[in-house]
Amino acid sequence: MGRLLRTVAVVGAAKATANAVDDRHDAKQAAAAEAAAPAAPAVAPGDDIVSQLTKLGELKGAGVLSEAEFEAAKAKLLG
Secondary structure (H helix, E strand, C coil), rough: CHHHHHHHHHHHHHHHHHHHHHHHHHHHHHHHHHHHCCCCCCCCCCCHHHHHHHHHHHHHHCCCHHHHHHHHHHHHHHH
């Protein structure tokens, strides 16, 4: 009976460890996916380029966009 209880305890500990490793792996994948997501804001279609550039400038001024993100979005708008 003692051997059975020890086996159950070992199996339970191994399962808990495997679950913790899986959870950490999932969290790392989610963080990597979030970091890889495009940071440029969506601009409503139909807006003219000047208003879109103004919105981008406001976002950059508010600290929402970095200089690099602002330049990339501006280049995309200007073609």
